[in-house]
Amino acid sequence: MATAPTVPVDARTLEVPGARLHYEVRGSGPLVVLVGAPMDAVAFAPLADLLAADHTVLTTDPRGINRSPVDDPDADSTPAMRADDLSRLIAHLDAGPAVVLGSSGGAVTALALVEAHPEQVRTVVAHEPPLDELLDDREQVRARTEDLIAAYLAGDVLGAWRKFFGLAGIELPDSVVEHMFGGERDPQAVADERFWFAHEMLPSVTWQPDISALGSAPTRVVVGIGKDSAGQSCDRTSRALAAALGIEPTIFPGDHTGFADDPGTFAVRLREVLREH
Template sequence: MTQTPTVPATTAALDVPGARLHYELRGTGPLVVLVGAPMDASAFAPLADLLATDHTVLTTDPRGHQGSVLDDPTQDSTPELRADDLARLIAHVDAGPAVVFGSSGGAITALALAQAHPDLVTTVVAHEPPLLALLDDRAQQHAKTDDMIATYQAGDRLGAWRKFMAQANIQMPEPVFQQVFGGEREPRQRASESYWFAHELRPGISWEPDRSSLRTMAARIVLGLGVDSTGQLCERTVRALGEAIGVEPTLFPGGHTGFVEDPAAFAPRLREVLRA
């Protein structure tokens, strides 16, 4: 994989109701927002560097994670709250409307933003949103999530992550699993993980999009699906949303986190999709 040069990023913070958001800006040109949940700004930095050659790229730590601190650490992070955060950030940097690329929980945030503030977005690329509420077996899926959360809160964090990977149907060799989830964590990483399990995971997967609202803006919505995600849970949720709003999934390199694993392959595909 080719190593790309780092584009200088301006870091700042924005006070929003209930939180102080850390955000980063790179480059110049039309605004692109890259957002995850719980994934923070650092995970998007390599992709942001590649896009910043001809775009202004905004990345952020979602509320409750890393540098984005909550006034009340027990407040749940809902898609509606995170969408409001994004709306305030886009207005604050005064470079919109924006292309918004959201991954996983960030894809749910991006869809909630499109519903609430369609004037702030030109295109939403929702990459593998885990909208379990759209599935026929949602009751069983929610029960698995509740069991996973209970396992984590009982102190078995690796057991919880094993249940997460099993539910997502993502196959990971044991050495890779240990590399990703094992070992010591920095205090901020531990806090972020704990917050996600306790206050963010359940509100995200339970969120139901307004199908009629999204259907009216379907021409501006791209549903991203990794070529390596065949048979995984998020393939089911992407296809369920696509059927509900009349949008065919668009394939991207890699799997659920393809933009992290190989940003040099992901960025040209994203540019191609946006041009189309």
Template sequence: MAETDTRTLDAVGATLRYDVRPGSGTDERPLLLIGSPMDASGFTTLASHFADRTVVTYDPRGVARSERTDGAAETRPEEHADDLARLIEALGAGPVDVFASSGGAVNALALVARRGDLVHTLVAHEPPTAQVVPDREAALGVCADVHATYLREGWGPAMAKFLALTMRQGEFPADWASEPAPDPAAFGLPAEDDGSRGDPLLGQNMRGCTSYRPDFTALSAAPTRIVVAAGKESEGTFAARAAVGVAEGLGIPVTVFPSHHGGFLGGEFGQHGAPAEFAEALRAALA
């Protein structure tokens, strides 16, 4: 791929940093790859499969190279949507195609609801919003409890609960709070509290992301073509069930992608999916 051009963009309450990889092909529409709270480094492998297109990645506010300047402890998807709108406008290339995964998919839905003119096609991969699942109240409670555990007990106990949340098959029961808390050691996590509270997943984005309610009226009225995707191996998990709920709200089928929630990863963060097959499915979804 061509040399990456890293740029800086001032936003309200944050300084954003994003990367532009020029493509070798004739498609002039940039492809924006976004996650949250995952930063740009998580898309290194996936970007390499789109060397024919200009690929743009970024670090969401409060993550990696994108520093917050407002001192806020939490971020709402609407704020991320505003950041993304600024970024796309800064590119000056017209509407872009967007692949958005996990919290990035929630933020992208917020973007399209507000500024659909900026996005040609959105592929929203496993957006984890509890507002659209049948067990909404229980799911919202579980997600809020992860955040509360982080503030009360620290990173290890909260991350153990988060991992248990993401791995669980099927709906959360109404009496989920009576279940024993997972042991951090079972996941190789520390139980002691180091006193830090700056984690972008458990602290900054947990509640805002999972409690976001998609504006289906605005999304349906937007000029954007929307594809909602879920991994084949993710069936029954919270994020995949949420993808089903979002698709139902839009009146469209879910598009099944290879692998799992991180199916595009090729070793980033020590995780592996099926990136070649995933890229092929993404290319087809964007066509």
């Protein structure tokens, strides 16, 4: 049986202040950047392969995650720091301005990049950014976030994940949570998870966007929401961001991880959205 064709990947490392970034480049053409937090380049690989047919596609492991080690593992990873990392990657490739698709914490990174370097971003697609500070009940949400982080750091991994999914509005049976996060696990996945809980989650969800800067930037801002994310926390935060910017949210297939669950369908929709402008 013939195997599916693979897209050549050029994997490299870029030294940035406080970290060494693993990044990957595919294809040729206008630059598209796919970024997550804490999701790494692996999660975006299938979508990147599809977009590489007519784009140069950049993916990266964010600082402190997987193949992007940091000099100080006890320091926080803030959206501003990760935005600076992206800015340096885009400048290093000398291929901008870019289309930047950020998902979850990566969407926060992408918005911070637009605020700091709007000239580097032609279009930003912020897919379900967890901007909790835009919510009316932000104080309660922040308290619950701090509680689940404390539970994780105290060693209650399963309890922390249950609290996380409860706060996110994602219903998962205990058996599924135990299967995903209990028992023997990959050491790198555990290290990435700990970094996220300890140093990346809170700085990301408490980041406050500069609505005036985003609204006045030459960058086209798209706020994406998965059609199956209705009622979830990131559906609420995304709608709050879109309302603050005075734009309608753009619906994508799937849920919070639709780009990874069904990259083919997601790529078709992304191309439609990019053609609309």
